[in-house]
Amino acid sequence: MAILELDKVSKSFGAVKVIGDLSFQVPDHSVFGFIGKNGAGKTTTMKMILGFLQQDSGVIHVCGEKVSYGNTKANRNIGYLPDVPEFYGYMNPKEYLKLCGEITGLKKEIIQSRTKELLELVGLDGVNRRIHGFSRGMKQRLGIAQALLNEPKLLICDEPTSALDPMGRKEILDILSLAKNKTTILFSTHILSDVERICDRIGVLNQGKLVLEGDVSDIKHKYRKDTVRVEVGKSFQPEKAADGLRKLTAVTNVRTDNRIIEIQVHNAEDSGADILAFLLKEAVPVIRYEIMEPSLENVFLQVVV
């Protein structure tokens, strides 16, 4: 079942069309990476899903319920982490989650048990300091705990890792991976390595249009350009082997750089024997031979111009 469905959603600000006929679905218990450059329209889309902004046309459903602007009914199924979460800085994490729980009408015992569980999940249990002294990473982690307090079916995170250092990013990604067991996650970002680490599916937004959508491994497979990378010994000039390699029928392109020969082929596995036979015949001193993994970075560059 799809937890989130957008059907031909469009939005303009004045004369500028920011989102055009956007349709996609996010299946239950998946982590959906919503990818796009700055200004692609990710935040605008998320605000429409939350009913904070009105689309000009199209329909949005969350857990089968139609989202309507200004009516936050569908929001009871959503936890939202904005790009810069705001807190009452004079409170500590426990006090803050208690306040959030009370505002949303949770029972005292539920607030206590969920606060304990969520502060453990985000690594803030036992932290009794006031929030105003927290690092960005700690604030993002508390933001995730707050967003999960009502056990939402859909967790929406707007660029949760963008402003963090590598350690802070890893912590957030680890928490989201764990949260995946309990909820469905829509996660916007322009950091493709983060997407590769935790997302099952992606949607690539470019100038308000979805230019690519699907399962991460299917997409990588479909867009893969088979490349064999050969590292040669110091004594050898890679260019010496390049011309001969270019003549092999399986090879479509050869690039050399310092001690590296990059060989593009139709199928890296099928061409392996021919390439290795050639390298052996020419007595090329091979230090390393590897088939390059296709990366989302390459896919992104192919679909976004």
Ligand SMILES: Nc1ncnc2c1ncn2[C@@H]1O[C@H](COP(=O)(O)OP(=O)(O)OP(=O)(O)O)[C@@H](O)[C@H]1O
């Ligand atoms: N309230 C608004 N009025 C006019 N233009 C807006 C408004 N909100 C967003 N825009 C424009 O819509 C486009 C998409 O913005 P949006 O914030 O959705 O992009 P984004 O993909 O989230 O980018 P970023 O990663 O920079 O946040 C941008 O050109 C932005 O300037």
